[in-house]
Amino acid sequence: MQLDVLIEDERWDTAGLEAIAEAAAVAVAGVLALDAEDWEVSLMGCDDTRIAALNTEFRSKPTPTNVLSWPSEERAADTPGGTPDLPEADLPGMPVELGDIAIAWDTCAREAQEAGKPFEAHVTHLVVHGILHLLGYDHINDADAALMEGLEVRILAKLGLPDPYSS
Structure with missing residues (x-):
């Protein structure tokens, strides 16, 4: 698996974003029975200012958010709650580019603290969430949300992390 990590906010280096993301990506591949070596993800660790600018530019929402994703292609299922078309490598040794993810330190830290969750566990969940978006999963409707969650x-x-949706 190729994971390209760009750190724009040094706090992500201290938190070990690259190691968190690698573990999350391998776990996603394992559960979905994908060969981790066949795909590539770009991840940017930034702050709220940067993610608010991205959220404004791409979603017309001028506020920070925890994570954003940009799939390289549309992979969503044709029916609500259906499994997306998962990527397959075209050429040996040439991974499929799934897309890009941006994650914001400030929002993640605030959310983890407010929820009483360990920061690393919350970030891991958000990286998994972002990768699933790149693979075509979504939570637009109840059936898709149930599948993705x-x-x-x-x-x-x-x-070894708990259910993030349990109270």
Whole structure:
């Protein structure tokens, strides 16, 4: 698996974003039975100012958010709650570019603190969430949300982390 990590906010280096993302990506691949070596993800660790600018530019929402993703192509299922078309490598040794993810330190830290969750666990969940978006999963409707959230719970359990949706 190729994981290209760009750190724009040094706090992400201290938190070990690259190691968190690698573990999350391997777990996603394992649960979905994908060969991790066949795909590539770009991840940017930034702050609220940067992610607010991206959220404004791409979603017309001038506020910070925790994570954003930009799939390289549309992979969504044709029917609500259906499994997306998962990527397959075209050429040996040439990974499929799934897309880009940006994650904001300030929002992640605030959310983790407010929820009483360890920062690393919350960030891991958000990286898993972002990768699933790149793979075509979404939470636009109840059926899609149930599928995506169920996968997140299974993937996080594989990493020894609790269900982020339980209260």
